[in-house]
Amino acid sequence: MGILAAYVVPHPPLIVPAVGRGEERRIQSTIDAYREVARRAAALTPDTVVLVSPHAPLFRDGFFVSDAAEEAGSMDRFGAPHEALATTGDVAFARDLARRLAERGIPVADGRAGRGELDHGSFVPLHFLAAELDLDDVRVVRLGLSGLPAADHRQVGRAIAATAADLGRRVVLVASGDWSHHLAEDGPYGFRPEGPAFDAELRAILAAGDLTRLFSLDEALCEAAGECGLRSFQIMAGALEGLPFTGELLSYEGPFGVGYGVAAFAVEDADEPGEATAGAAAGPTPVDGADPLVALARQAVEAFTRTGEIIRRPADLPPELGERRAGAFVSLHERGQLRGCIGTIEPVRRCLADEVIRNAVSACSRDPRFPPVEPDELDFLEYSVDVLGEPEPVFSLEQLDPARYGVIVSHRGRRGLLLPDLEGVDTVADQLSIAKAKAGIRPDEDAEVERFEVVRHTAGGKARRG
Template identity: 65%
Template sequence: MALLAAYAVPHPPLIVPAVGHGQEAAIADTIAAYREVARRVAAHRPDLIVITSPHAPLYRDGFFIADTPEETGSLAAFGQPDERVTTRTDLPFAEDVAARLHRRSIPSAGAPASMADIDHGTFVPLHFLEETINLDSVTVVRMGLSGLSEADHRFLGRAITEAARALGRRCVLVASGDMSHKLKEDGPYGFAPEGPKFDRTVAEMFAHGNLEGLFGLDAALCDGAAECGLRSFQIMAGALEATGEPFASELLSYEGPFGVGYAVAAFEIEDAPESTEEEAAAEIVREEDREIGGARGGSPAWPPHPGDDPIVALARASVESIVAQGTVLPLPTDAPEELTGRRAGAFVSLHKHGQLRGCIGTIAPVRKSLAEEVIRNGVAAATEDPRFAPVRPEELPFLEYSVDVLGEPEPVDNLEELDPTRYGVIVTRGHRRGLLLPDLEGVDTVFDQIAIAKQKAGIRPDEQVHLERFEVVRHTAGGEPRRS
């Protein structure tokens, strides 16, 4: 199994009657929608509930993932210490997600002792879920947001879905987050025109399922609205995207009587059967895999044909193994010395009908050999690129492969030392680091190259960065698609 559904919910403590003392009556629609979410979650019979919360431990350069067997919390901070909840953590799942982040060089950590209790952003959803689910019968994994880029939050969502699929979990994701805190002059945070605009924009996205719109929103709009849920919703968007399945979207309610926006939305994965054409294409791929693998006595694309670059052939074999068979390609015993006897960073790029379909790599070597680097980055390019859904088996005959092997980065003292056709560039500011390969279509100047690398790292255009350059050897021989 994998992700079954995802829900966006708010977390006002006063929605709990013991805290609201009757004020909760003013958000009756939110309460009704919350109860509908709880009913739907119970109907899915999950064994795992993941809750992302803005009020869980927040790290600048990594994500909090619960790492203790059990978590407890209360609403003591809101005057109600007797309102308590206890959950069990799915530690293997938490560790799997963390490992996927670490392979992407994204740190994760548990909670410091001072922040070990379940936060109210998690508590409020659990309060409603307890009405329909015995929390002893499910595990809960609490996760936080971070100061990292939108792409990293999207990747965390993808990692959640991929881990659930790999471990066979029936998983439901709850993205906890309030909307704008600037809706009313007499509200606790005052009024700003960006507040209602932000809420209208996001509510419209929820209603129509346009979750791609959650990425790239104007920073001034988000800051002016004083929202707290956007990154949580971006994680949710990444998780839904990684299913590779269509989903039905529904805005169940929206209210803001206290000056803070509360939206409840549901995103249900649709079990859409494959069309006859898709089934036929998938069978062709399976037949090709059987024929090629049988003829060569090994993985679908290994050993390489005469004239094929073994680096490219290994990337193709890695992708076809993980997509068609669901297994990571073992290191071939007959891999040449150029692959097994050296270490280097490498990027595996996939194109389909001339359009990028996935590209993941490592700036510096992190594995024992270039061969292992190519295998692992092939898997990541096909299944973990946060910009795309995982590659499907029926797409394999149409993929084009290339592998860029990186030289050692060297510092750059001035822009005259850069050349976007010859050198790739690395920009670094603190913990944020972005890379752009050389000789890319549409990247004609050094300024274009640096600007795009900054954007990829979540660095503002006006921020100063440390620059490095590197040379690349691009391998393409034998990477042509099998079918045009």
């Protein structure tokens, strides 16, 4: 447990379609990268999202850390009052973090300073995360920046990582911030040569993952560039310090005269299955003749349900499961009724075995439609694992067959998936209707459609007791 990943994201209000009204299409690369970040974050099934925003309350000599039990916000000031969302705070995390900062001599203002109102630097990332994460389930801790030196922002990041580790939280950190505001003469802030120079430096740093360089950028360059995200990114760098991570710059563009960059940093082995964790029960011997993926899903579910621990990848698995990467869904049924189903459309882990372990744990504990599986249910569960092929675009409904192909529907950041060959789903119209409903897409809204094939693994998945 601890920091699982961190993401650099921008916060232009117009990227929200209700605000942009079509203008957001000019930053489609940013939108696509944002959606990818949301998918990756959701796949990690975090307990808490720590969100650092330049537009949260700002203090000259201290930091805002919201310990509010609930916060809410909307795009009202940008002409879209009905675009609203609410979050639940992680009060224990926020207060522990504040205590750690106080011990370091860093002043903290609590949730009363923010009045429980989400700023747009927080709202925009949450808008995208909400398409993949259930904000009723995941806790959010919102932080602001300060006028204190970069070293203090680094200390805030270190304190976030320490709090996450000590409290056993699965934490994703989101560093919200735009880059230079002086990229174009016709932009809202005009042009300065330092603008593109600063953004070029930042692109190189994030692409290389050399985050220590964030603390040695020329102060005059940063000031003249008119950036607003550097201190957010410095907090992120502090949180990742000492952790093994891989990073990539997913996108960068600035058509409106402001730099928008998206980068992702995944902590290696933060949630990486392998052998059973210390003290974790490995579970009973798999059913004879069971498919290895089904046996792995059963073992993961039973260990997590009994101990709360995530098993590590067994060493004796077939080589293909430790080498191949693919999206996968794990489905649980109890006495003929669905009891949980969670999966990943595309691979987000190192191998298929790790994908199945994590999705099995999520299916038994984090499917929002059902309460977590209890130990006395384990003998009655049935298991199946669907391994997804590569999605491909659909240009005609004649290309669909609900018995053979699953579908993915997408519209304005919302995405819904339906597996093939489901009982009661006999027509293409039924399949698309259900997939749209899962994504929150209205029946009359057009949606992009993709299809995919699956290999369903069921051998050895029957319940031990009927």
